[in-house]
Amino acid sequence: MINLYNLFYKIFYKILRLKLLTAFKVFYFVLINNVSKYPAYVNDFENLASVKFNSKYCLSFSSGTAAFYSAILSLKLQRNSNVLLSKITFPSVVRVLKFLGYNLYFFDTNEYFQPIYKKEFTEREYDLAIITHPFGFVVSPNNYNRFISEKTKLIFDCSHVHGLKYNNKNLNELADISFMSLQGQKAISGGEGGIILTNDSTYHQRMIELSHPGHNLNNFFKEFTGMSKNLKLRMHPLAAAIALTDLKNIEKKNQKLRDKIEKIYSFLSNKNNLELSGFKINETGGYHFGIPIYFKDVKNQKLNWPLVKYNWPRNYDFKNNPSHEKLYSVFDKILFIDLNWIKSNSFLYIKSKLDFIIK
Numbered sequence: 001m002i003n004l005y006n007l008f009y010k011i012f013y014k015i016l017r018l019k020l021l022t023a024f025k026v027f028y029f030v031l032i033n034n035v036s037k038y039p040a041y042v043n044d045f046e047n048l049a050s051v052k053f054n055s056k057y058c059l060s061f062s063s064g065t066a067a068f069y070s071a072i073l074s075l076k077l078q079r080n081s082n083v084l085l086s087k088i089t090f091p092s093v094v095r096v097l098k099f100l101g102y103n104l105y106f107f108d109t110n111e112y113f114q115p116i117y118k119k120e121f122t123e124r125e126y127d128l129a130i131i132t133h134p135f136g137f138v139v140s141p142n143n144y145n146r147f148i149s150e151k152t153k154l155i156f157d158c159s160h161v162h163g164l165k166y167n168n169k170n171l172n173e174l175a176d177i178s179f180m181s182l183q184g185q186k187a188i189s190g191g192e193g194g195i196i197l198t199n200d201s202t203y204h205q206r207m208i209e210l211s212h213p214g215h216n217l218n219n220f221f222k223e224f225t226g227m228s229k230n231l232k233l234r235m236h237p238l239a240a241a242i243a244l245t246d247l248k249n250i251e252k253k254n255q256k257l258r259d260k261i262e263k264i265y266s267f268l269s270n271k272n273n274l275e276l277s278g279f280k281i282n283e284t285g286g287y288h289f290g291i292p293i294y295f296k297d298v299k300n301q302k303l304n305w306p307l308v309k310y311n312w313p314r315n316y317d318f319k320n321n322p323s324h325e326k327l328y329s330v331f332d333k334i335l336f337i338d339l340n341w342i343k344s345n346s347f348l349y350i351k352s353k354l355d356f357i358i359k
């Protein structure tokens, strides 16, 4: 009975996901050959993102990494600046920082993604802190504020928390600049792409000049074709057309998924091998990859589908730390329930399957 109901659920989910209207729009833009530079629908996308996320400025990019690269250049930091970041930082973001020659200081996080306080981290001034809010969860300002001063600039990686509100504010309102990847299976997805959000007109203007030749706003280089101060990093317009549907519906999508995830955690809270009390589901949103569950005895838990593992490098100093496999990572203790599986199955089915595989 559950399986039959689940089959209908899956079919219904797949039909809803077809995004027919979006597909038609994309087809139309291709047909009329309006798919390069900055067509009006890219501006519409940026404007709607500004409104939805209560940010004065939004600028689109070819990827989240590109958005971050331009954002950090717009801060005009010195080459040896001190940058504080979490070990849970997307590898391509760390690559950018390494490439730009900053001094990097990584903090560990606990099983609920909150920074672990160590006195040694307060012994220097940071020019910049990069806070990644991972897998739909907020890194609480109370936890990272202990490391930084008034002078420290803040960049948020909001790629996994699209549309998440914290204390009734959009998360990006708490940072100097925030960026979001719109790649792959993100809550707002353009296939590939990224955006930045900021209230600072200088940073916004600099990013246009750095990365957006031919941008139709106030562009210093507008009269020259293909001219920008740094790499050209603009978005493929079709990514904006594709992502627009998700952006329009982000509140509804988040609410629906949050309700389902809340039910899943509530059901799993009875499992002896799990410790879930630190995951605060009421302030989550966006989501990516899977929902985390923290096992008391993860070694004896079989990795049966839909349980999946996630891993980012534990250390980027590969030359001096060939043994980085042995270093601690929060991903040693956490497994994830695959997010696509959660989305495309009914709660009844999810419950019965998880009951079977998690003891």
Ligand SMILES: Cc1ncc(COP(=O)(O)O)c(C=O)c1O
Residues within 6 Å of the ligand: 063, 064, 065, 066, 090, 092, 093, 132, 157, 159, 160, 181, 182, 183, 192, 193, 194
């Ligand atoms: C948290 C996070 N930050 C940054 C990125 C990089 O974004 P992109 O792949 O669009 O360059 C990703 C990509 O998945 C990500 O998950």
